[in-house]
Amino acid sequence: MRTAFTDLVGTTQPLVGFSRSPGVVAEVSRAGGLGVLAATAYRPDELDAQLTWIEQRTGGAPYGVDLLVPAGTSDAATDQRRRIPQQHWDFVAELLARHDLDPARLRAAPGADSTAHAIAPGGVDELLDVTFAHPVALVANALGPPPPSMVERAHAVGVVVAALVGRREHAERQLAAGVDVLVAQGTEAGGHTGSIATMVLTPEIVALADDVPVLAAGGIASGEQLAAALALGAAGAWCGSVWLATREDITPDPVKRKLLAAGSHGTVRSRTRTGKPARQLRSAWHDAWEAPGAPEPLAMPLQVLLAKDAWAVIDGAAAAGHAGAQELESFFVGQVVGGLAELRPTADVVAGMLADCATRLRALAGLVDVPTG
Amino acid sequence: MRTAFTDLVGTTQPLVGFSRSPGVVAEVSRAGGLGVLAATAYRPDELDAQLTWIEQRTGGAPYGVDLLVPAGTSDAATDQRRRIPQQHWDFVAELLARHDLDPARLRAAPGADSTAHAIAPGGVDELLDVTFAHPVALVANALGPPPPSMVERAHAVGVVVAALVGRREHAERQLAAGVDVLVAQGTEAGGHTGSIATMVLTPEIVALADDVPVLAAGGIASGEQLAAALALGAAGAWCGSVWLATREDITPDPVKRKLLAAGSHGTVRSRTRTGKPARQLRSAWHDAWEAPGAPEPLAMPLQVLLAKDAWAVIDGAAAAGHAGAQELESFFVGQVVGGLAELRPTADVVAGMLADCATRLRALAGLVDVPTG
Structure with a gap:
């Protein structure tokens, strides 16, 4: 299935497999989708090794990396840990x-160590260095608008920048920051998420995004749900939870x-x-x-x-x-x-979702061609 | 568009217009959908007058009535009001x-008076008497399983019974109570609603409902969202909020x-x-x-x-x-x-949703017929 998203990132299918498991990422990309590695918990040397492993598995198929680059964090990791109140410990x-x-x-x-490293500003720069040294097709910033340096570096090497948004105002900020793909993430999604459901959020973000492709995220783990995402105007689906039930996770x-x-x-x-x-x-x-x-x-x-x-x-x-x-x-x-x-093989999950989506879309076409009296 | 739901209730379109406004109900039914009157705030004589008015407007097109029949309410209305603590007043x-x-x-x-009347058991029986004296196509119970007497009386006169459900366990109880249509209502819906989003709840309820038609509710106010509901396996959509922006509301x-x-x-x-x-x-x-x-x-x-x-x-x-x-x-x-x-005329909202839905479904069919390399 060809969409504005598949044209942009060079995949054959409008399906993103977002996962912290390198095996899932590789298998989704091998199956025609775009595997995206959740890389917030890695040190730079670990990330380098994982991306190299993914490339060896996928043989040149596009894949992506998701980093967590929060705004306003300035303490070093050890200082941050000392600020936790005794009451909470x-x-x-x-x-x-x-x-x-x-x-x-x-x-x-x-x-705590690797996470504290990744979410400190210095750590993020090192992770970006590693990321852009690899032939990634897409980078995403898990929370908030990406810093200008991330967008500039990505665009300089032809990497697509994606960002997750939970409401209209987020999308406006992300578009102003220069992102190339918006991920409209509904409240039903796992992980950091807002309060607006995918059914409502997706068309709202599509309407304001103009020619920027929008992926739907949240509530999508089957071919029928992928078909629904496309019906809402999304150029594909960004799926995370479904991979937790794979053998590679x-x-x-x-x-x-x-x-x-x-x-x-x-x-x-x-x-x-x-x-x-x-x-x-x-x-x-x-x-x-x-x-x-x-x-x-x-x-x-x-x-x-x-x-x-x-x-x-x-x-x-x-x-x-x-x-x-x-x-x-x-x-x-x-x-x-x-x-x-x-638990199923990731490749079977991808193939099943794509086949079921196509079957459902063909059945729906029959619905509008039948005379309704 | 013909579905298992339209076959059951005798409409030409798989779209329910749920509203407390008789004008909305009549216009949705005139436009090929099924208007359903939210009748919880009426006294029996008022309900009788409204249903008569709707029938005069629709000229025999199917319509329905939604009542609120809670389990376990036994006090008279005046006694109920005395039980409100002084702290809350x-x-x-x-x-x-x-x-x-x-x-x-x-x-x-x-x-408070008419509501207290409607939600007292005696008041409900009177409202059912009025309802079944009219040629309604469908009755719904807004909260919880309908009492056996409601299902028996409806089936005795060929009226379809619908029920709203917010999670799997509700649907199992409603099916056991003998309802003919399940409305899978996602958390994004207005009014009484659960925590599970339409995107997730709809296919889950469809899977357990066997041959009982399921409508999707929550997050549906456009043709694209109606198309998404159908993609999720629903036999139509139950819409409420969209009618608040009509002239008849x-x-x-x-x-x-x-x-x-x-x-x-x-x-x-x-x-x-x-x-x-x-x-x-x-x-x-x-x-x-x-x-x-x-x-x-x-x-x-x-x-x-x-x-x-x-x-x-x-x-x-x-x-x-x-x-x-x-x-x-x-x-x-x-x-x-x-x-x-x-604010738009209800008839325009219905026509626009149906046209946009058909357009989107045809476009999606093109997506699966195009070679994707």
């Missing part, structure tokens, strides 16, 4: 203890089991994992932060560091079968989680 | 006073002006107007109920009565140009409010 320590996890391991946890098994068992009502849009509203699987973690007396979540990046340290404890124990850790376990996922029931 | 009185409205008018307001002008000016982020899903989560235009009313020290909203029907009494004061003053009342003014509306910009 105590709250999380008590929460872990209530679930029979050792709170003493919290401050000793190694989870690196999410730990205890999380995957919870994802496959969850219903579509099992998510919550919460500030408790990053400091900004992000949709994730609801667990005992979220119940605790909503209980009377719980502190307000901190701003980004402090809440990221606090939650990362907690998750270093939770993930390790959950992997060993610890019941309390499994109650707390969670991950970023959209409302499509209710439709994820088994 | 005081809170609303102070809120009105802060907006320069006379709080003494609150308890004297006439707004009876919503007071001060509310209409706010609706036409609002953006898609301007709604809130709140318990403060009925006691159950309902999406509505955010105003100073909602800000006040979310402020520290505000009481928790009451359960239905007590919060309905409290808010109705307040709105009798607010509507009257807002119509006279009172600034404080205009700040508080609000109405039930979905996120599509951001796309409502001017």
